[in-house]
Amino acid sequence: MNLRQIEVFRATMLTGSTADAARLLHVSQPGISRMIGHIELQLGVSLFERGKGRLKPTPEAHALYAEVEQVYRGVQRIDARAQALKSGGGLAVRVLATPSLLLEIIPEAVSSLSARYPDSRFYVESQLVREMVRLLSIGEADVGFSSLPIDHPPLVTEAIGSWSLSCVFQKGHRFEQESAVSLREIVKEPLIAFSPDTPQGRMVAQAYPRAIDPGRQRIEVRSGQVACALAAAGAGVAVVDSLTARAWPHDRLAFRPVRKAPSTQVFMVRNPHFPASALEQALVERVRQGFRALRRGPAEGKAGSDV
Template sequence: MNLRQIEVFRATMLTGSTADAARLLHVSQPGISRMIGHIELQLGVSLFERGKGRLKPTPEAHALYAEVEQVYRGVQRIDARAHALKSGGGLELRVLATPSTLQEAVPAALASLSVDYPDSRLYVETQLVREMVRLLSIGEADVGISSLPIDHAPLVTDVVGAWSLSCVFQRGHRFERESAVSLSEIVKERRIAFSPDTPQGRLVAQAYPDGIDPARQRIEVRSGQIACALAAAGAGVAVVDNLTARAWQNDRLSFRPIRKAPTYKVFRVRNPNSPSSGLENAFVQRVRQGFRALAPKRV
């Protein structure tokens, strides 16, 4: 029996007549009668006793109906699941992100996604690039948002945003009077330094290869969040990414953009062996929108 035959047989069982079954299915009564006759011929058994405009199901019909109901409930579940996909039902998204992107853009995208896809399940964790590459390569995550470029087969990347550098400092510092600050002013300050292999450390080292006073950078960090916490405590000024600077601004910490600071790209990273879901595409679209709103301005 095909699905149409199952539908006609079930409607006839529920209503007890071909006329009522036809009304239920919005088709003609002769069509229902022909279909029931064809089913009986095909199965080689009698399913109904005819009489006085009513159809009385035979034991064979009752046995068949028990199986049909299971199929019908399965079809209903499929239909319900298909409609639920619009709100994320049965879908999950596993997101990895480097720390700075989790300060504002990625959380905002996930918050919006959870509203528009209320039945989805969202997982997010911060990872450094090396671990992000491993998890995406083995299929343990769906998408990564990285503030650093990744070149690792089979992963592919595309640009979703950009970030630049800012100077953070304790409230009340003289830099608050400026709309932007220069590296030449920053290196004169007591400074929380970044390791030389970080974008922040490279920028300062390239700009002032011989002009940095080691006595002014007694604290070295690798995390923008730690640098912000130290700056807020009065340990010095620090050069951090503008994403972290914005997120950490409070009544103890302020920041200003750095003049002529380079701009760096933010990447969506994924494994092309696993097709993107609609949920992932919606997430990435929101990430792009978030970074457009946070786009660094050249000063």
């Protein structure tokens, strides 16, 4: 029996007549009658006793119906799984990201999708760009998010958001009274500076090549989280990426945008040789929405001189 025959036989068993089965399946009554006759001929057994417009199932029909119900439930499960796959459920996605992107936006996107699709699986790793390129190139990861542009065939990139610079400081600092802080004011404070070879250090040096006096850089770090921890402890002020500043617990630390600070793009990276699943596409869209929400947040500061 094929699936259409199973469907017709089941409808007839449920309704007790070919006319009602036809209405249930939205087909003609003669078509149902012909199908039942064909099934009986094919099986070589009588499935129904005919009389007075009704069909009385034979013992053979009841035995067959028990098996048909199991098949039908299996078909329903297949259909349910197909619908779940279409919307992202029942899938797995391996996500790579540079550290600052894993502090808020990507965790919120993963959390939202994990709650929406409880049978999905997410593998999330913090990776440097070099390892991200390797894993994506050989298909051992599905999608990456990077604060640095990546030009490495066959990988493709797409800008999905941006971050800027913020000044972090201990709560109660005078900067807390400002909506944004200029570099002219920042350089008057004891500075927690990034090493020159870090992305943050290069960005500050390129944006303000002559503004910062190395003699005022009392402490040097390589991590935005370490800079925030030191600022929260009162060791000085630091210029960090806005993503790290936003994600840090603010019971001891405060931050303000750096006035007229440049923006840096964030990129989605993937290997086009491996098609994206619905779950991966949903994740990328949630991350994109997260960055849109950042842009709709408070203004980056009042207009004015940046030094």
